Amino acid sequence: MTTEQEHHNLGSGRILREFIRSPMQTASVLPSSARLAAQMVVGIPERGEPVVVELGAGTGAFTSAIQQRLGGRGRHIVVELNGRFAAEIARAYPSVEVVCEDAVRLPDLLAELRVGPVDVVVSGLPWVAYAGRPPLIESVARVLSPAGVYTQFAYNWTRWAAPARRLLGGLRTEFEEVVTTMTVWRNLPPAVVYVSRRPRVVRAVGDGDQAR
């Protein structure tokens, strides 16, 4: 692991321990690098009071980058299924609202927190989390504002596998624009980020469906 990959994390050994406990849910033995995190937060506006939702924070590789980009503005909500990760994120980042829940419940969770349309969703979730019904991508699109941005990464060496291609297809169905970044080589393993903008159907939390 590079020093950069160790940086901005609550402890790189933690993710390995959680992977041994629950490999499908944790899905990785290393936290993402600061370089990958920098690409993941590009959608966060530099002005105003954006609402940012982070899915699957793990040891906080993206949490740290989101907090830096927000610089005390807006609202940052983390949805993390693993209780140990959730507790550590809450302890390390007191201004972050941490919910220890399954991300499939996203629209309900945000309604419970009285969060309106979300500006940016940043996902560190593994493939298995997207396999449920209704598809998680659909729930993400529902909670975003009309100009909302969703970022998700994919490891280069698994990008062409069937589940990854299905995921990309889901993004193209739900969003008007899906841009793939250059490969971030300074990440183990190297990865790309899909930056998706403008959900095709805007369904604000608590409202009925509303085609644009």
Ligand SMILES: C[S@@+](CC[C@H](N)C(=O)[O-])C[C@H]1O[C@@H](n2cnc3c(N)ncnc32)[C@H](O)[C@@H]1O
């Ligand atoms: C691959 S790790 C990514 C951690 C971190 N974002 C990073 O890139 O280093 C995946 C994280 O998603 C969490 N997770 C998995 N399934 C989830 C779900 N259905 N809802 C919320 N979090 C989930 C895991 O507990 C783990 O912390």
